[in-house]
Every structure is written in structure tokens, then in C-alpha cells.
Amino acid sequence: NAGVIQTPRHKVTGKGQEATLWCEPISGHSAVFWYRQTIVQGLEFLTYFRNQAPIDDSGMPKERFSAQMPNQSHSTLKIQSTQPQDSAVYLCASSHSSNSDYTFGSGTRLLVI
């Protein structure tokens, strides 16, 4: 079991460019979550999928952020027109059921310059 796999581990983009982050959840886990972690804001919920369907995107900045889960083996988080304030560690997690622990990936550290 390789755990939750996130790629890339680090990404540097110029202001205004697009960034796409990838997540491969643990096989058999029905729920996939995206969080953003910064020193100031802590761990902020962005969005989640259950059985590939989007369930709650209440934490997503609406205009530039989007997430998809085209199949059960991967999810993507896309940020258009990146801004310096988007710099953070983006964490993906998956869980087997509603009462189960989340298993987090190692994250993608995004730096927008």
C-alpha cells in the first residue's frame, strides 16, 4: 500500500500562470478530500468527492479553483491565474468510510512568485 500519492511534491509558478495538482487516493477508499495548509490559516478544507461525485466545494475560492475526479484512481485540483496568496501546501486525503481516519498524502508545496 503506497498510501495517498500526490504529484508534484513542489511546484513554482509565476503569477498569472496555471497550476494543476494531482492526487491518487488509496484503492478502495470512497472519499477524497482536498485541503490547503498555511502557517496563518492552518488546515483549510477546500472540497471533497464521494464515489467520484463532488459533494461539498464550500471551501473553494470560486473564480480560479476547480477540482475534478474523472475516475476512482485520481483527482486533480486546478488553479487558474495563480496569485502569491495561493502559495501553500495542498494536501489530498482519502478515507474508506464516514467514520474512518483520513490518510493524507505528503502534499504539494506550491510557490507563486
Next chain:
Amino acid sequence: QQNVQQSPESLIVPEGARTSLNCTFSDSASQYFWWYRQHSGKAPKALMSIFSNGEKEEGRFTIHLNKASLHFSLHIRDSQPSDSALYLCAVRTSSGQKLVFGQGTILKVYL
């Protein structure tokens, strides 16, 4: 809107000490409670969870939950340098599946 607060923000204790970390939440409908631990540069990892009022012990770690007080805590007995990490509490209501996390407590255990 769930609001989860942790205290203290940071804690420095000697090896062997008993450490207590606190978490308060705002939504009285909350039903599931977790502590996660995150070592520097690593992913958060689930440490313990509790789903009903009372205490739960696993090795050196004890969780205590008081839903009426909207409070739960993590106690570490015989703290070790390897316990040094960011500790995150998390809460979930019965209606949703997402966890809402606190800001975290940074624990440092020195020799």
C-alpha cells in the same frame, strides 16, 4: 459554521512530562472527534479518535471528550522527544463527512 479552536498555540516540556492539549468546538451536533499529529515536513497522521463521551486510552495517549462542554483533549503521559510535532484536533458532524481542523498546537519535548 463549525469553529474549532486549540490551546495552547505552543508548548515546550521536558522528557517524561505529562502534556495536555485542548480543543473546543462550536457545533453541538458534532459527533466525531480526532487528534492528528504532523511531524515537520510530513503528512498529518491520525493519532486517536473518539465518538462518545468519556475517555479512551491507547498506550501513552488518552483522549477525553465532554460534548456538553464542547471540549475534548489529548493527554500524553511520559512525553518523548519523538512526540515533538504539530498536533491538530478535528471535528465532524453527523450530517457531513468533512473534518474541520483546529489551528494546531506545536509541541516540543526536550531532553
